[in-house]
Amino acid sequence: MHTPTLSKIFYVTLKDLKTYYLKPPLISWGIIMPLALVFAFYLKNPQGIREIVPGLIGMVLLFGATSMEGVVITFEKRVGTLERLFLAPIGKASLLLGKMLSGVIFGFLMGLLFFIVSVFFFHLSPHKIFMSLVLMLLSAASFAALGMFVANSVKEVFEAMTMFNFFRFPMIFVCGVFIPLESMPGFLKYLAWLLPLTYSVDGLRNTLFDHSSGFPLGLDLIMLVLFTSLFFVLSLFIQRRRLRRE
Amino acid sequence: MSKINKLAVQTAGLAKSYNGFWALKGIDFSVQKGEIFGFLGPNGAGKTTTLRIITGLSRSNRGDVFIFGHNIQKDEIWVKQHIGAVPEVSNLYPELSSLNNLIFIAQLYGIAKKSRRERAEDLLREFGLYDKRNVLFSQLSKGMKRSLTIAASLVHKPEIVFLDEPTIGLDVASSRHLRALIQQLHRSGVTIFLTTHNIGEAEALCQRVAILVKGEIISMDTVEALKRMTPAPQRLIFTVDGIKQGLKQQLSRMERVKSLELTNSSIEVQCDDVDLVLEAVLKILRKEKVRIRAINTASASLEDTFVHLTGLDLELMKIDKELKP
Numbered sequence: 001m002h003t004p005t006l007s008k009i010f011y012v013t014l015k016d017l018k019t020y021y022l023k024p025p026l027i028s029w030g031i032i033m034p035l036a037l038v039f040a041f042y043l044k045n046p047q048g049i050r051e052i053v054p055g056l057i058g059m060v061l062l063f064g065a066t067s068m069e070g071v072v073i074t075f076e077k078r079v080g081t082l083e084r085l086f087l088a089p090i091g092k093a094s095l096l097l098g099k100m101l102s103g104v105i106f107g108f109l110m111g112l113l114f115f116i117v118s119v120f121f122f123h124l125s126p127h128k129i130f131m132s133l134v135l136m137l138l139s140a141a142s143f144a145a146l147g148m149f150v151a152n153s154v155k156e157v158f159e160a161m162t163m164f165n166f167f168r169f170p171m172i173f174v175c176g177v178f179i180p181l182e183s184m185p186g187f188l189k190y191l192a193w194l195l196p197l198t199y200s201v202d203g204l205r206n207t208l209f210d211h212s213s214g215f216p217l218g219l220d221l222i223m224l225v226l227f228t229s230l231f232f233v234l235s236l237f238i239q240r241r242r243l244r245r246e
Numbered sequence: 247m248s249k250i251n252k253l254a255v256q257t258a259g260l261a262k263s264y265n266g267f268w269a270l271k272g273i274d275f276s277v278q279k280g281e282i283f284g285f286l287g288p289n290g291a292g293k294t295t296t297l298r299i300i301t302g303l304s305r306s307n308r309g310d311v312f313i314f315g316h317n318i319q320k321d322e323i324w325v326k327q328h329i330g331a332v333p334e335v336s337n338l339y340p341e342l343s344s345l346n347n348l349i350f351i352a353q354l355y356g357i358a359k360k361s362r363r364e365r366a367e368d369l370l371r372e373f374g375l376y377d378k379r380n381v382l383f384s385q386l387s388k389g390m391k392r393s394l395t396i397a398a399s400l401v402h403k404p405e406i407v408f409l410d411e412p413t414i415g416l417d418v419a420s421s422r423h424l425r426a427l428i429q430q431l432h433r434s435g436v437t438i439f440l441t442t443h444n445i446g447e448a449e450a451l452c453q454r455v456a457i458l459v460k461g462e463i464i465s466m467d468t469v470e471a472l473k474r475m476t477p478a479p480q481r482l483i484f485t486v487d488g489i490k491q492g493l494k495q496q497l498s499r500m501e502r503v504k505s506l507e508l509t510n511s512s513i514e515v516q517c518d519d520v521d522l523v524l525e526a527v528l529k530i531l532r533k534e535k536v537r538i539r540a541i542n543t544a545s546a547s548l549e550d551t552f553v554h555l556t557g558l559d560l561e562l563m564k565i566d567k568e569l570k571p
């Protein structure tokens with residue numbers, strides 16, 4: 001990928017961040033939501049807050065990276081500005097990457113805020129902090145790619161939101177956010193293996209606690225890269241199929 | 247290939263199907279560099295489908311499109327870098343100002359950072375929108391939105407611009423302003439390809455026109471040549487001082503007259519031989535001592551040709567007879 005393409009990807013991302021993401025209501029929501037979650041769980045069980053932090057970070061990453069991604073792409077499809085982008089001399093893969101990166105950055109920043117708030121409950125070495133950040137970045141990427149895949153599959157914003165709820169809420173209960181994976185019945189455990197949030201939460205348990213309920217950290221990282229690639233390729237496939245059909 | 251390179255656009259057997267319905271049935275046409283070429287046809291004829299394929303927004307099922315000799319499917323990025331496109335819907339970013347919309351487009355086309363703002367401001371001045379440079383796109387009038395969308399298609403100085411129904415939904419003043427802009431653009435050397443269902447617009451702007459109906463090009467030529475294809479009767483219009491009783495009966499007895507209309511101050515005769523009928527009418531008017539103020543003739547319009555070729559009822563915009571080859 002040569003420099004002009006990289007700069008075009010950067011401008012697509014920057015425009016989306018400025019136009020849609022970095023707005024006062026979204027920023028304040030991004031700050032208040034993590035704080036409220038930590039506070040609520042701390043009040044309920046001050047001793048148990050540490051156990052639930054990886055799941056909460058994973059959840060914040062999931063909601064942060066998917067919500068706006070779905071809204072932005074479906075909104076742009078509706079008003080025709082996505083078509084305007086497709087008229088520009090930029091490849092479809094590069095264009096989708098640019099759209100995805102804005103979701104990654106926003107989701108990561110939201111997760112980072114939560115991480116900064118909750119890091120005081122842990123004694124983390126610089127290496128652990130670095131690995132946590134890498135894992136959060138990959139988690140945000142896989143969730144943004146999921147958001148983009150959903151947004152590309154539907155026509156309207158409300159359809160995207162319905163689809164997100166269909167994915168997100170079951171994931172919260174299945175992927176070890178509140179209930180550890182080892183306590184799950186067999187079939188739900190197998191279902192959890194198919195969902196990216198599982199590897200996000202498990203990976204954060206690995207980096208924050210030095211142990212997890214399931215997989216080694218390396219596998220968590222690989223699975224998140226694979227999910228990102230899968231959803232990205234599916235989104236690209238949908239766009240190319242639409243080109244042939246429309 | 248050398249012949250193709252002299253052409254701005256060339257299509258070969260372009261066909262597009264939607265779930266078994268063929269919106270385009272294998273069309274062939276070419277656009278010369280520097281001309282204004284029009285695609286004229288009713289709604290649903292396949293104009294926008296053609297434009298979407300040419301600009302890379304859609305793929306054909308069969309056939310090829312060459313832009314300056316480059317196949318859109320094989321050299322998509324090169325083609326997009328050299329064309330400008332204005333879709334039927336003005337689709338810039340509603341939440342960005344006029345200036346920022348143009349600057350963002352300049353970024354997408356890889357225009358150097360130091361030139362972006364200057365180019366954007368130049369275009370805003372050219373299109374009479376400089377005063378609105380900080381106004382959000384969503385807050386502009388419909389005509390201004392259309393002008394800005396055309397300006398956006400010119401940011402990277404394309405060699406050809408595709409305009410899909412450029413004046414649709416605009417008031418008379420905005421339409422005239424846009425047509426003047428299109429002509430100005432053409433004078434600056436840009437090839438223009440426009441689609442329209444507005445016959446007057448095609449006649450006023452285009453050098454050559456292709457008439458597209460039901461996914462097929464039924465005729466393609468210069469506007470003048472298309473008009474000559476119409477065996478429509480010519481019209482003689484006499485402006486006179488008062489019509490005397492019994493004049494209509496005398497005039498209606500003339501040979502070669504297709505129809506006759508009289509008002510208090512005019513006589514309009516449709517005929518298929520102007521010379522003969524003119525002489526006959528003058529003879530009758532002199533005999534009746536009717537004072538003639540002016541005599542005008544009117545030949546077939548592009549609208550007559552369109553109706554003749556398509557059998558299209560312009561009022562109802564539907565095809566009511568078999569297409570002529």
